[in-house]
Amino acid sequence: MKLEQLYVNNSNQLLQDYRDQKESIGSFFHFKNEQSSFEERLSDLKNHPVRRLELTKIIRKYMSQLESTPKIEKHLDELEKDAVLVIGGQQSGLLTGPMYSINKAISVLLLAKEQREKLGVPVVPLFWVAGEDHDLDEINHTFYPLSNRLVKHTYTEDGIVKKMASAANLNYEALHEWIEQLFIQFGETAYTKELLANVLHVAENSDTYTTFFVKLMNGLFKEQGLLYMDAADADLRAYEAPYFKTLINHSEEIAAVVTAREAYLEELGYGSPIGATNNAANLFYVKDGERHLLTRKDGYFMNSSIGVKFTREEMLDLADDEACFSNNVVTRPMMQDLVFPVLSFVGGPGELAYWATLKDGFELLGMKVPIFTPRMNVTYVTRETVANLQEIGITAADAINGAVNQLKAKYDEEIYDQEAKTAIEEAKNLLSKQYKVIQQHLKEHEIKIERIVDKNLEFHKHQFDFLMKQIEKDIRLKHSVAFKRFEQVENELLPAGGFQERVYTPYPYLNQFGEGFISGIMALPLQTSYKHQIVYL
Structure with missing residues (x-):
């Protein structure tokens, strides 16, 4: 493997301004993303009230379902004593979901390692799985390229559409078939048989989207010591009871300040990522594995669609007795900071937009927004793509910055007849x-068949258009090898016009390069930076 790092064009203005540390966006955060902030945040965390023994016990219990390693045990021991955390998280996608899941995990591991060395204290990496998310349509599929087009491969099962990912039970037979059909598209390599057997074994021993996700992720990163916690874990929710009470008691104030902060964010041209409202409770009520968003009205917390209405006192009792609440995008980061000693949160551009609305809400709870570290963007380049790039005459960096489409259009123009x-x-x-002459003749002789003549003319025009399309088709066929090069590069590096990491699961690459795919990436001289990482495989 070989690493190249470069700056690429960034279409997300909020992320670009955050990277450039512009004052307009910097005012939305307590810390800049620079080393002095890590030292300041570490000092703040000395006063952070963490129930370490109880918390670590919950994480140990959750991770008992996963294969452990000495590094995992070391990180758990450190967390029990005095370690701080670098945290990132993601939804429970099938086959880990798009590759930004593993890129985010790599970013968390890398940042934790860097800060451990720079700060001289234990810094532990933790992946907080968003198992409470219930939009299964976002996570029940993946894509693969077929004949230079993207095909969506969806796992479907009746009756679980509204369930949280951690409560949505998987049907092994249906999942088995889904996995096998997908692996057929990957093609047979020296690693396929073992890799497929491992994935099917994990699937057979996974009851929900979340367990399937976490077990696969742990298989990839266990040697790196990455810890996991599910936001929907029952023991964690019971642990969070006093924090849910805090969020309930401050619900009205949190909604007001977040709504005001988001309005200011929109005023500056960054949009409204949350759609915050003053009557939002920013909590879900969980019943039978389904989440129902609560709003506040006339002193009640309620959801009229399922007919629930609670007083504040009832909400506080429920937090203690039933652990039946779940966070939304506003309260999830706050809960994360109440539970864990968070040195830094690693996230993508969407998460950055959410977090930009939360500063005043954190302050209401006596906290500061942790350092937000943008996750790395990584593009993986196979040898086939390198060969095609050389034939086209551009670099991977050129391709990622949009040169392929321009060159293809230019080439198309050059060969056009x-x-x-x-x-x-x-x-x-x-x-x-000539048809105008015919029409004039017919008019003079009062022969009223204008519509037939017009239709006849259109028919012949269509025949000429068809002829031109056949000429174009034949030309493209003669130059099909060149066009296939363009299309292969686009499909791998910029599928559907976006970054590779937003579309493909890592499993085609694991199928091609085996378990050494992850260890090889981790052995590269990666550094947390705003540069785009290009990994040549």
Whole structure:
């Protein structure tokens, strides 16, 4: 493997301004993303009230379902004593979901390692799985390329559409078939048989989206010592009871300040990522594995669609007795900071937008927004793509910055038969002129078949258009090898016009390179930075 780092064009203005540390966006956070902030945040965390023994016990119990390693045990021991955390998280996608899940995990591991060395204290990496999310349509599929187009491969099962990912039970037979059909598209390699057997074994021993996700992720990163926690874990929710009470008691104030902060964010041109409202409770009520968003009205916390209405006192009792609440995008970061000693949170541009609305809400709870570290963007480049890039005459960096589409359009223009098009257009014009003569003749002799003549003219024009399309098709066929090069590069590096990491699961690469895929990446001289990481495989 070889690493190249470069700056790429960034279409997300909020992220770009955060990277450039512009004052307009910096005012939305307590810390800049620079080393002095890590030292300041570490000092603040000395006064952070963490129930370490109880918390670590919950994490140990959750991770008992996973294969452990000495590094995992070391990190658990450190967390029990005095370690701080670097945290990132993601939804429970099938086959880990898009590759930004593993890129985020790599970012968390890398930042934790860097800060451990710089600060001289234990810094532990933790992946907080968003198992409480219930939009399964976001996580029940993946994509693969077929004949230079993207195919969506979806796992479907009746009756679990509204369930949280951690409560949505998987049907092993249906999942088994889904996995096998997908692996057929990956093709047979020296690693396929073992990799497929491992994935099917994990699937057979996973009851929900979340367990399937976490077990696969742990298989990839266990040697790196990455810890996991599910936001929907029952023991964690019971642990969070006093913090849910805090969020309930401050619900009205949190909604007001977040709504005001988001309005200011929109005023500066960054949009409204949350759609915050003053009557939002920013909590879900969980019943039978389904989440129902609560609002506040007339002193009640309620959801009229399922007919629930609670007083504040009832909400506080429920937090103690039933652990039946779940956080939304506003309260999840706050709960995370109440539970864990968070040195830094690693997130993507969408999460950055959410977090930019939360500063005043954190302050209401006597906290500061942790250092937000943008996750790394990584693009993986196979040897086939390198060869095609060389034939085209551009670099991977050029391709990621959009050069492929421009070159393909230029090449298309160069091979286009303009003479044939001109001749056909002239023939169509002559035909139209002759038909005008015919129409005039018919009019003079009161022969009323104008519609038939018009239809006849359109028919012949369509025939000329069909002829031009056949010429274009034949030309493209003669140059199909060149076009396939363009399309292969686009499909791998910029599928559907976006970064690779937002579309593909890592399993085609694991199928091609085996378990050494992850260890090889971790052995590269990666550094947390705003540069785009290009990994040549």
